[in-house]
Amino acid sequence: MSNLLDVENLWVRFPTRSGVFDAVRGINFTLGQERLGIVGESGSGKSMTGRAILRLIRSPGMVIADKMDLEGVDLMGRTEKEMRDVRGKEISLIMQDPKFSLNPVMRVGHQISEAYRLHAKVSKSEAKRKSIEMLEAVAIRDPERVYNMYPHEVSGGMGQRIMIAMMLIPNPKIMIADEPTSALDVSVQMQVLEIMDKLVKERGMGLIFISHDLNLVSTFCDRVLIMYAGRVVETLSADKLHEAQHPYTQGLLNSLPRLDAPKDRLQVLQRDPAWANEPSVSA
Amino acid sequence: MSLTETSSKPSIREWLLTDTPTSRKHAKATVIYQAWLSFKRNPMAMIGLGILIFLVLVAALAAILAPHDPFVQDLGARLQPPLSEGYILGSDSLGRDILSRLIYGSRITLYIVTLVTILAPVVGLFVGTIAGYAGGWTDAILMRITDIFLAFPRLVLALAFVAALGAGIENAVLAISLTAWPAYARIARAETLTIRNSDYIHAVKLQGAGPLRIIIKHIWPLCVSSLVVRVTLDMAGIILAAAGLGFLGLGAQPPSPEWGAMISEGRRFILDHWWIATMPGLAIFTVSLAFNLLGDGLRDVLDPKDGAS
Amino acid sequence: MNEISIENLNVWFGEHDERVDAVKGANLSVPKGGSFGLVGESGSGKSTILRAIMGLAPTWSGQMNVGGETLGDKRTRSFYRKVQMVFQDPYASLHPRHSVDQVLSETLSLHGFDDIETRIDKLLDDVGLGPSFRFRYPHQLSGGQRQRVAIARALAPEPEVLLLDEPTSALDVSVQAEILNLLTDLRAAHSLTYLMVSHDLAVVGHICSDVAVMQLGEVVEKLTVEDMRSMRTRHPYTKHLLESSLMAG
Numbered sequence: 001m002s003n004l005l006d007v008e009n010l011w012v013r014f015p016t017r018s019g020v021f022d023a024v025r026g027i028n029f030t031l032g033q034e035r036l037g038i039v040g041e042s043g044s045g046k047s048m049t050g051r052a053i054l055r056l057i058r059s060p061g062m063v064i065a066d067k068m069d070l071e072g073v074d075l076m077g078r079t080e081k082e083m084r085d086v087r088g089k090e091i092s093l094i095m096q097d098p099k100f101s102l103n104p105v106m107r108v109g110h111q112i113s114e115a116y117r118l119h120a121k122v123s124k125s126e127a128k129r130k131s132i133e134m135l136e137a138v139a140i141r142d143p144e145r146v147y148n149m150y151p152h153e154v155s156g157g158m159g160q161r162i163m164i165a166m167m168l169i170p171n172p173k174i175m176i177a178d179e180p181t182s183a184l185d186v187s188v189q190m191q192v193l194e195i196m197d198k199l200v201k202e203r204g205m206g207l208i209f210i211s212h213d214l215n216l217v218s219t220f221c222d223r224v225l226i227m228y229a230g231r232v233v234e235t236l237s238a239d240k241l242h243e244a245q246h247p248y249t250q251g252l253l254n255s256l257p258r259l260d261a262p263k264d265r266l267q268v269l270q271r272d273p274a275w276a277n278e279p280s281v282s283a
Numbered sequence: 284m285s286l287t288e289t290s291s292k293p294s295i296r297e298w299l300l301t302d303t304p305t306s307r308k309h310a311k312a313t314v315i316y317q318a319w320l321s322f323k324r325n326p327m328a329m330i331g332l333g334i335l336i337f338l339v340l341v342a343a344l345a346a347i348l349a350p351h352d353p354f355v356q357d358l359g360a361r362l363q364p365p366l367s368e369g370y371i372l373g374s375d376s377l378g379r380d381i382l383s384r385l386i387y388g389s390r391i392t393l394y395i396v397t398l399v400t401i402l403a404p405v406v407g408l409f410v411g412t413i414a415g416y417a418g419g420w421t422d423a424i425l426m427r428i429t430d431i432f433l434a435f436p437r438l439v440l441a442l443a444f445v446a447a448l449g450a451g452i453e454n455a456v457l458a459i460s461l462t463a464w465p466a467y468a469r470i471a472r473a474e475t476l477t478i479r480n481s482d483y484i485h486a487v488k489l490q491g492a493g494p495l496r497i498i499i500k501h502i503w504p505l506c507v508s509s510l511v512v513r514v515t516l517d518m519a520g521i522i523l524a525a526a527g528l529g530f531l532g533l534g535a536q537p538p539s540p541e542w543g544a545m546i547s548e549g550r551r552f553i554l555d556h557w558w559i560a561t562m563p564g565l566a567i568f569t570v571s572l573a574f575n576l577l578g579d580g581l582r583d584v585l586d587p588k589d590g591a592s
Numbered sequence: 593m594n595e596i597s598i599e600n601l602n603v604w605f606g607e608h609d610e611r612v613d614a615v616k617g618a619n620l621s622v623p624k625g626g627s628f629g630l631v632g633e634s635g636s637g638k639s640t641i642l643r644a645i646m647g648l649a650p651t652w653s654g655q656m657n658v659g660g661e662t663l664g665d666k667r668t669r670s671f672y673r674k675v676q677m678v679f680q681d682p683y684a685s686l687h688p689r690h691s692v693d694q695v696l697s698e699t700l701s702l703h704g705f706d707d708i709e710t711r712i713d714k715l716l717d718d719v720g721l722g723p724s725f726r727f728r729y730p731h732q733l734s735g736g737q738r739q740r741v742a743i744a745r746a747l748a749p750e751p752e753v754l755l756l757d758e759p760t761s762a763l764d765v766s767v768q769a770e771i772l773n774l775l776t777d778l779r780a781a782h783s784l785t786y787l788m789v790s791h792d793l794a795v796v797g798h799i800c801s802d803v804a805v806m807q808l809g810e811v812v813e814k815l816t817v818e819d820m821r822s823m824r825t826r827h828p829y830t831k832h833l834l835e836s837s838l839m840a841g
């Protein structure tokens with residue numbers, strides 16, 4: 001099997017006062033050297049899926065899966081300590097707002113070198129050289145200067161590119177990007193996504209791109225999973241988005257206002273309670 | 284789903300847990316019930332609450348519960364050890380029953396707790412929210428006054444006040460309150476500073492609401508919860524301060540069965556007759572601990588920063 | 593007669609060395625019953641203009657005439673009866689300890705209405721919530737429902753002008769569609785004038801007929817939505833924004 005990631009029957013459960021809440025309910029998917037998009041609205045379980053792969057669900061939440069293999073090697077049976085080696089080195093996670101992911105009292109360059117030295121046994125100067133190289137790779141014009149800046153001195157777009165640099169430097173096999181550009185302006189958004197896209201392609205990595213924005217995902221992915229109420233309701237090839245069969249996907253597409261196709265009223269998504277009980281689609 | 288068997292009384296529970304209340308009172312009741320449910324999940328806090336309810340009951344029923352009159356001296360039965368005939372916790376140097384004195388002493392403790400609770404946080408809330416909301420000079424002046432109070436160690440300042448006002452339980456309470464409010468003012472101000480710039484305060488401003496209305500109706504309800512938590516956690520310190528003043532002879536005066544004063548009286552016999560000082564000490568310890576446990580539980584329920592879920 | 597007319601508006605924060613100019617020499621006018629959009633990226637000063645109109649930005653200079661009143665330092669209650677605002681984040685714009693009923697009845701009593709009971713029911717009905725939501729607290733409401741409550745609060749004094757600060761950017765797309773439809777309906781039903789701020793050109797294009805593009809505190813271009821759709825723009829920044837947004841859409 002050439003699959004990077006193999007997930008079967010993944011559940012994320014949270015015990016609450018009024019019973020068990022299932023954030024993700026038995027989803028199956030595989031990831032090769034491709035770009036996989038996971039789309040859904042808030043509460044659909046898309047972010048939980050991303051975190052569950054890294055087993056980053058906080059207690060009392062539980063991750064349960066029949067199978068979760070990274071290149072054929074089981075992830076579920078690993079101890080917390082072993083998982084720490086997987087995080088960052090083999091699978092990295094980029095989150096929404098770089099403001100919260102970067103340490104505010106540490107120069108960004110040091111954070112990148114630290115991240116690198118955590119996984120690769122190299123000298124400080126070598127780590128610095130590599131970090132600057134990485135900053136260049138994410139299209140930062142003056143990497144030497146940015147290396148010595150503090151997180152509050154960089155813009156949102158640059159912060160997110162720094163995060164990408166930091167996450168890519170240990171050369172992971174899979175990158176999970178959870179709404180990586182939602183906090184950014186539209187024009188910057190494109191630039192950041194293009195950089196991410198280019199690097200992922202060059203390095204033959206697998207990308208899981210989690211977003212609420214169906215159109216954005218379809219632009220930057222090969223395949224798209226549409227999640228609703230903890231399940232995958234539909235899976236599509238990204239270029240066939242407009243052939244979506246499931247009423248939920250169609251509803252999402254039609255509820256967006258379009259600059260190029262104005263209409264008086266937007267279509268409102270009518271939710272069918274039956275969607276939540278349909279079996280999950282394998283992807 | 285397996286809860287259906289409790290169908291004998293689902294109506295009241297469901298009525299309290301509904302997401303669609305039908306009147307103002309109903310809405311309030313559901314909020315209180317939800318808070319109670321999450322409070323109930325913390326066993327330590329429930330223990331604290333239990334101890335305090337017990338304390339209130341003891342104070343209320345002191346006349347019935349106490350086996351002896353707390354003031355009657357019986358020199359024939361002085362310095363009886365615990366578990367001796369008629370004196371479960373022993374008797375003191377004047378032959379008074381320690382248990383009875385502890386039971387009546389609980390009234391004094393509650394009196395102190397109530398008075399301080401009425402005084403200190405209210406003053407702190409006023410000063411803190413006004414300073415935080417008004418800003419500028421008002422803030423600077425009010426906060427410098429607060430700083431002056433904070434610059435003295437609490438007991439020393441209380442001692443100075445009591446010395447000036449005269450010894451006695453009311454003055455002791457007053458002195459403790461005077462030393463306690465600045466901390467609450469600080470908290471209230473800090474909260475106000477964050478609340479002041481939130482959109483929901485801007486939104487009421489856009490309805491033409493004046494500063495007084497904003498402070499009282501919009502800022503106070505949000506400050507109160509953190510103050511309640513803080514006061515409860517501080518209550519142990521307040522009881523100890525009152526006991527300390529009593530111990531130093533500046534609080535409740537003998538023959539009052541105030542717990543701190545009782546320890547003070549027992550001090551002379553502490554080597555030979557340990558129980559005279561130990562029993563009220565244990566009482567203070569238990570009540571202080573109960574307040575701390577309760578405060579911890581309340582923080583989990585009331586503090587919106589953690590209880591967002 | 594213009595409902596909103598703003599001439600040479602400057603807004604700044606801080607003084608002397610720390611002075612930051614958020615809006616520089618902005619000119620705008622919106623006719624009665626019109627709907628005008630302000631677009632730009634974060635930090636372009638678009639929301640600051642709304643705040644200056646509502647009296648939430650303390651230091652400004654220039655001429656502002658809104659709802660027939662020339663604005664000075666203080667806003668009167670009669671101004672707030674005519675001009676209201678809906679905030680961006682419905683999770684932050686409702687008091688966490690106040691029920692829907694408290695929010696609306698306080699607003700109505702501040703504006704001196706007597707028939708509060710019937711008005712609350714009507715307001716909830718207008719924003720599509722219905723009476724069962726009246727005694728709920730914000731934590732019992734979804735984001736879209738919260739935003740409907742915030743809109744009801746803004747409608748309570750029966751304003752003529754509604755300022756909308758990114759009213760849907762914190763919401764899911766399907767909920768966004770509901771709120772945008774609601775805003776369209778309300779404008780027709782109450783003949784409101786809208787001034788809307790958004791970073792999303794498609795949203796502004798849906799609600800508004802005219803648009804001003806802002807960059808770094810300045811209005812760089814004003815154009816009609818028709819022109820925007822057909823890419824008839826003169827300013828390179830507008831073109832850049834349009835291209836990025838069409839690519840993402």
